[in-house]
Amino acid sequence: MKHPLRQHIEEIISLKDEEFDFVLSHFEQVKKRKHQYIVQEGEFVNKEYWIIKGCVKSYFLDENGKEHILRFAMEHYWITDYESFVKHTPSKICIDCLEDCELLYISSENRDKLTAEMHKMERFWAKKSKFGRISLQNRILSLLKNSAKERYDLLLEQYPKLSQRVPKKLIASYLGVSRETLSRLDS
Amino acid sequence: MKHPLRQHIEEIISLKDEEFDFVLSHFEQVKKRKHQYIVQEGEFVNKEYWIIKGCVKSYFLDENGKEHILRFAMEHYWITDYESFVKHTPSKICIDCLEDCELLYISSENRDKLTAEMHKMERFWAKKSKFGRISLQNRILSLLKNSAKERYDLLLEQYPKLSQRVPKKLIASYLGVSRETLSRLDS
DNA sequence: TTTGAACTGTGATTTATGTCACTATAAATT
DNA sequence: AATTTATAGTGACATAAATCACAGTTCAAA
Structure with missing residues (x-):
């Protein structure tokens, strides 16, 4: 291997x-x-x-x-x-x-x-x-054009295992919202 | 020259x-x-x-x-x-x-x-x-940690001539706020 | 010079999000 | 196993920002 x-x-x-x-x-x-x-x-x-x-x-x-x-x-x-x-x-x-x-x-x-x-x-x-630079660019774009909910959905789509490994309050911080807001976003 | x-x-x-x-x-x-x-x-x-x-x-x-x-x-x-x-x-x-x-x-x-x-x-x-990548990183950080007003002030600090050359509604879009909000931010 | 388009500011209202407080649960530590 | 610490959800309320509507102004094109 x-x-x-x-x-x-x-x-x-x-x-x-x-x-x-x-x-x-x-x-x-x-x-x-x-x-x-x-x-x-x-x-x-x-x-x-x-x-x-x-x-x-x-x-x-x-x-x-x-x-x-x-x-x-x-x-x-x-x-x-x-x-x-x-x-x-x-x-x-x-x-x-x-x-x-x-x-x-x-x-x-x-x-x-x-x-x-x-x-x-x-x-x-x-x-x-x-490629690193391109993803930074796209994250900026996402912060500009997507709502918190959309950003959350996109993140989970891209990294489905993330929410099992990382506390939600940290995901909230990554998305730029408070942990309470993220909690209420959960669908 | x-x-x-x-x-x-x-x-x-x-x-x-x-x-x-x-x-x-x-x-x-x-x-x-x-x-x-x-x-x-x-x-x-x-x-x-x-x-x-x-x-x-x-x-x-x-x-x-x-x-x-x-x-x-x-x-x-x-x-x-x-x-x-x-x-x-x-x-x-x-x-x-x-x-x-x-x-x-x-x-x-x-x-x-x-x-x-x-x-x-x-x-x-x-x-x-x-250096391009570093500024993208810093823009993301600014979108996460700074308020719209702070981002606006920082932008004008960095590019003082910008507001003379570029319509404010475009600056608002760059900052990720509506043109009305930017207008009310103006100090 | 006139006409229309783009830009800007502002009030009224709605919506989204933050903050604070509290509870419940899960996870780590002793 | 018991105790502490971290995490998560939720209600109540405050704040920030978006949206809609309108008016005044600047700018460019006819």
Whole structure:
């Protein structure tokens, strides 16, 4: 059975056995328990995480201590604070585990090394990045044109398992409504 | 005086005279009048536009004929339908001119040719793309955590000239509120 | 210069959503 | 098993925003 990361990468570019081993050698593996942080506000983020198993949230904490969910990520998703990673600024967000997690991560130095020695990985990341950007665009559009109910239905359609794994109050926050409103939306 | 596109590119990478000429040779120039389309819904978009002069809106038209502004773009901004451009799917959005415009555009083939022959342009586009993604992320965050009034103030802070150039009803649409609400927000 | 269209503001009303308070249940911890 | 903590639903009420209607103004086209 192929390594799940290999399957993931091979959705975009194909890899020989030794190529994948080379790729994997640039990653480290780590386990985190539920409620543990992956990224904390203020930290300089220089890693990208790939989730083998588990579920995390990335969120912004505002002045009133209210948390605003930017994303959920689970098996086979990438997650990091992209802004801190790219701009080398302290992170404005937190990422923490909603379940026990197994993660792979790659540092930006290792990523640079890897792409330098294996050019086709650049194609992989470029494509990931493009599709990531497109989904952000579509989320903005959805926030503009869809009602809270519609956004909720679309989310459940796209990620049917989400409501079993993630507390509804967090889903409410992701949708931009209060937990009470989400509760009354439930059809 | 340097070509404005050259100045723009040189904010990220430096170019010799002949290098910039080579870059520019991959672009075409076009003039459009106010109200003319740059991209129409349904079209397969394979160009990226760079605005020399003028101002445009990109927007989605919903089932009720209501328009939802995704972005404004003016002098020295890039604009295209990124989703259609990347995925080779028919565009879901329109882009049209709010003023008479002068534009440069590059086709995806020319862009590929250019980056193949001049690798550092890839760095330029990669950086643009990263920063574009970061601002989308921040707009989502703003839609989640800021009130309409706050979003309006932040927008005017970031683009003070915008309200002189763009009808307020379009700004309202960009912010995700009705024109009446925006009118009453005005302080 | 006139005519019509687009834009803007504002009142009246309706609808959607937020907030607060309380209860019930489920899940985690000791 | 007992106890605490997190989660979820719901009523009552307050607030924000949408919608509808209309009037005044600006702007562009004939």
